[in-house]
Amino acid sequence: MSIAIIERALELGLIFSVLSLGVYISFRVLNVPDLTVDGSFTTGAAVCAVCTLNGHPFLGLLLSFVAGGICGLITAFLQTKMRIHALLAGILTMTGLYSINLRIMSGAPNIALLNTESLFTMIPFTFGILLLISIVLGIVLFVFFKTNTGLMLRASGDNETMVKSSSINVDTMKFLGMALANGFVALSGGLLAQYQNFADVTGGTGMMVLGLAGIIIGEAVIRKRTIGFGLASCILGACLYRLLYTIALQFGIPATDMNLMSAVLVALTISIPYLKQLKEKENA
Amino acid sequence: MLELENVSVIFNKGTSLEKVALENLSVKINDGDFITMLGSNGAGKSTLFNVITGALKVNHGKILMDGEDITATKEHVRARYIGRLFQNPEHGTAPHLTVEENLALSYSGKKYGKFSFAVHKQDRAFFQEKLKQLDMGLEDRLKTPIGLLSGGQRQAVALMMAVLNPPKILLLDEHTAALDPKSAQKILEITNELIRKEKMTALMITHNIQDALDNGNRLFILNEGRLIQDMDQEEKSRLKPADILNYYAV
Numbered sequence: 001m002s003i004a005i006i007e008r009a010l011e012l013g014l015i016f017s018v019l020s021l022g023v024y025i026s027f028r029v030l031n032v033p034d035l036t037v038d039g040s041f042t043t044g045a046a047v048c049a050v051c052t053l054n055g056h057p058f059l060g061l062l063l064s065f066v067a068g069g070i071c072g073l074i075t076a077f078l079q080t081k082m083r084i085h086a087l088l089a090g091i092l093t094m095t096g097l098y099s100i101n102l103r104i105m106s107g108a109p110n111i112a113l114l115n116t117e118s119l120f121t122m123i124p125f126t127f128g129i130l131l132l133i134s135i136v137l138g139i140v141l142f143v144f145f146k147t148n149t150g151l152m153l154r155a156s157g158d159n160e161t162m163v164k165s166s167s168i169n170v171d172t173m174k175f176l177g178m179a180l181a182n183g184f185v186a187l188s189g190g191l192l193a194q195y196q197n198f199a200d201v202t203g204g205t206g207m208m209v210l211g212l213a214g215i216i217i218g219e220a221v222i223r224k225r226t227i228g229f230g231l232a233s234c235i236l237g238a239c240l241y242r243l244l245y246t247i248a249l250q251f252g253i254p255a256t257d258m259n260l261m262s263a264v265l266v267a268l269t270i271s272i273p274y275l276k277q278l279k280e281k282e283n284a
Numbered sequence: 285m286l287e288l289e290n291v292s293v294i295f296n297k298g299t300s301l302e303k304v305a306l307e308n309l310s311v312k313i314n315d316g317d318f319i320t321m322l323g324s325n326g327a328g329k330s331t332l333f334n335v336i337t338g339a340l341k342v343n344h345g346k347i348l349m350d351g352e353d354i355t356a357t358k359e360h361v362r363a364r365y366i367g368r369l370f371q372n373p374e375h376g377t378a379p380h381l382t383v384e385e386n387l388a389l390s391y392s393g394k395k396y397g398k399f400s401f402a403v404h405k406q407d408r409a410f411f412q413e414k415l416k417q418l419d420m421g422l423e424d425r426l427k428t429p430i431g432l433l434s435g436g437q438r439q440a441v442a443l444m445m446a447v448l449n450p451p452k453i454l455l456l457d458e459h460t461a462a463l464d465p466k467s468a469q470k471i472l473e474i475t476n477e478l479i480r481k482e483k484m485t486a487l488m489i490t491h492n493i494q495d496a497l498d499n500g501n502r503l504f505i506l507n508e509g510r511l512i513q514d515m516d517q518e519e520k521s522r523l524k525p526a527d528i529l530n531y532y533a534v
Binding site for chain 2 (some may be wrong): 146148149151152154158161163165168169170225226
């Protein structure tokens with residue numbers, strides 16, 4: 001494996017670390033498996049690609065974050081005001097977004113960004129800028145989660161019964177959390193579109209699981225579960241996952257099999273604590 | 285002062301499963317009252333709490349807090365002046381947040397604003413001083429996730445959270461029932477002390493008749509959705525546990 005391949009793997013890892021940070025907010029902090037991700041990731045990519053094509057790469061990234069936030073608000077609305085089960089709410093938004101994404105891309109299934117200015121053509125240190133983005137976003141989230149509003153958001157996911165009987169409005173917290181989570185997810189999609197110079201309407205498939213895989217690998221390495229270490233786990237885990245992915249490709253595993261690998265990995269890791277318990281009971 | 289005027293709650297109204305949980309209940313709770321509340325299962329004690337907090341809507345009647353009608357006020361808005369402690373210690377605190385973060389949750393938002401840091405250096409000393417009153421060694425465990433503490437310790441912190449931001453009325457829903465006898469005793473002592481010190485108004489549901497007689501200045505006995513006894517300090521002090529059993533539904 002050459003240095004260039006490793007560097008590219010890490011760069012992609014850093015882009016997906018933003019995705020993992022987003023999934024962390026919904027899955028770990030709010031304690032909701034949010035399937036909006038598969039749709040909002042593409043929305044971010046599509047919005048960013050259209051803006052970049054029209055000569056506004058930075059605005060594109062900003063707007064992808066905003067667009068993702070709106071996707072999150074829709075899911076939160078379905079969950080809280082319409083009382084739709086969290087999983088179904090995410091699936092409904094994701095399904096609807098497929099049509100929206102195609103409209104954003106003017107009906108074309110993909111957009112190629114050839115000979116256009118992007119973040120990565122304007123700033124030559126691709127790895128450096130991605131590392132900076134990832135770490136700055138991680139720190140911003142860390143600081144946010146230490147503020148009063150951040151604390152309320154964490155408490156809402158941690159103990160809804162308690163929060164409901166306190167003066168915190170749980171619904172508001174869900175809106176905020178879902179918007180933030182999908183904003184990060186869409187920003188990751190936007191970054192990927194500029195990095196790969198194209199956006200594809202099917203690009204979001206499996207992104208929820210991919211983001212989760214990053215979190216889980218990170219948590220396996222960093223054993224501490226505080227919010228700071230949790231966010232660090234996302235960044236480290238996403239990079240490690242991408243390295244493992246690249247190694248697997250080098251061994252000749254076809255790229256099309258990787259979704260299966262991610263799904264199996266997440267399923268196994270999440271069930272290991274239960275399987276361990278089962279074994280201990282048998283022994284006892 | 286909290287007033288309930290002809291409050292009725294009917295579950296599954298109009299079906300064969302119709303159950304009157306509260307029937308035309310009217311009562312005045314004065315400032316400074318510490319009321320203990322007895323009654324068999326299904327007598328309407330928890331329903332009464334749910335009506336006061338707004339977790340449950342009333343079918344008839346009005347709820348007034350200091351003369352203001354709060355019948356339609358949302359639960360999280362009422363929570364600014366109504367505190368509640370549950371039987372299950374796990375319901376009162378957020379397990380993955382540390383002791384100081386849990387305390388900050390009920391204390392810091394009002395003091396510093398929404399986007400300020402939740403835990404300030406000067407607060408730590410204040411929290412430690414408060415936790416020292418509990419005499420459980422919690423003052424040295426500010427940075428421990430609260431899920432790692434025992435049920436008694438969690439309930440003590442939950443009680444402290446309710447007091448840091450003194451509510452107009454504190455509702456205690458069998459808050460010692462899930463604890464071992466020693467912890468239960470301890471929590472009850474702390475409850476009494478905090479209520480006296482902060483001059484709080486409180487309502488306590490219990491199934492322990494002795495606790496109901498030993499604590500508070502007023503006693504409610506509920507039966508089948510009605511308040512069948514409302515005794516003051518004097519009447520209460522003359523009662524023996526055996527007398528109370530007569531009031532339970534047979």
